[in-house]
Amino acid sequence: MEKPYVIGIAGSSGSGKTFFLNSFLNHFDQKDVTLISQDDYYIPANTKTREENRLYNFDLPTAIDRASFYNDINELFEGKSILKEEYLFNNPNAKPRMLKIEPAPILVVEGLFIFHYEEVNKLLDYRIFIDANEEIALRRRLKRDLEERGYDHDDVMYKWINHVMPSFQSYLFPHKEECNLVIHNNTDDPEVINNYTRDIVNELKVKLSGL
Template identity: 30%
Template sequence: MNQNLDKITIIGIAGGTGSGKSTVVRKIVEALPPHYVAVVPLDSYYNDTTEMTEEERHAINFDHPDAFDWKLLVKHMKDLSEGIAVEQPTYSYLKCNRLPETIHVEPRPVIIIEGIMTLLNKKLRDMMDLKIFVDCDSDERLIRNIQRDIVERGRNVQMVVDRYLEVLKPMHEQFIEPTKRYADLIIPQGGENITGIGIVCKYIEGLVPKE
């Protein structure tokens, strides 16, 4: 289904895991008129691992760029920017694979791509009208990861800390932190920076055509 839209604004929101990206996205969505925003999570675009064994799947480093299907994501963003709806994949962390179900995403005046490495891929970056990096102290991100993973993924504190030290921290330093230089705006203190989020929302509101 095609939708006639004069101008589609694409916003990329990146930052480390637990930095407050979801809060920033929610505030932007709330600041704009209803049905004005489509949110495309990078986490939905992990590679299809159907051909892998279960052991191989569980060995995947989900914090490495190679874990993502960049080609499909770029195609979907091109389609949305041209007013064409897409079927967004869904991913299960428990199965380490895509699920059969997809999510139908209609083009909207504002499209937000949100994820840890949203600013890493140059083809994706070149499509963005606004690039945001949500920054947050590493200790706070660790605490948020512990809180989230215990509740949502059934891990204990030691498991989360070990994973943080062995995977998350080195991957963040190697791949995520360097993408800060591509950002048009950096929001420190993550989702708690009400002033920074407010400025971003006002800027984005200005991009939205008035009725």
């Protein structure tokens, strides 16, 4: 199998990255693209040291099983399938699925630290940075964590101030200027995002046809 064309997609928390990513992937035939997500390589929380307020910090490069993440990307390069249990953010009421990640001509690698991990960054052919104004990103984060995950408001705000934003500034923002495309995603209109991703995908398909 020839080396896949590798697209790296990273975004700040609350940037709308998940919706953007799903819309982006929907513009491809399933056989042509596969996704590997850094989030599925979190080291279990029970192996971490809690802070004084008894919160784990998941927004550090060391929170990820970096070696396994890199190894599985290379397995896909070699045409091998990956079996990986999905990560459910320590939700004890949810049963994780076993994910089967198949090799494909286009590989999408996504996650907060994909540009920071030098060995992963070197594998990327095209880099997309998704950003949003901080107040919009925080509003989205609060809605997700309070409504969908049932987290405590004070805990969410503590993590935002002490974990999320410092990590973004240290490990993602410095790579913004290196990216091929920077998207300022301050809209919650799905049609705007769908149109935007369609245009991006069409440009990429033209680029790939010339390789």
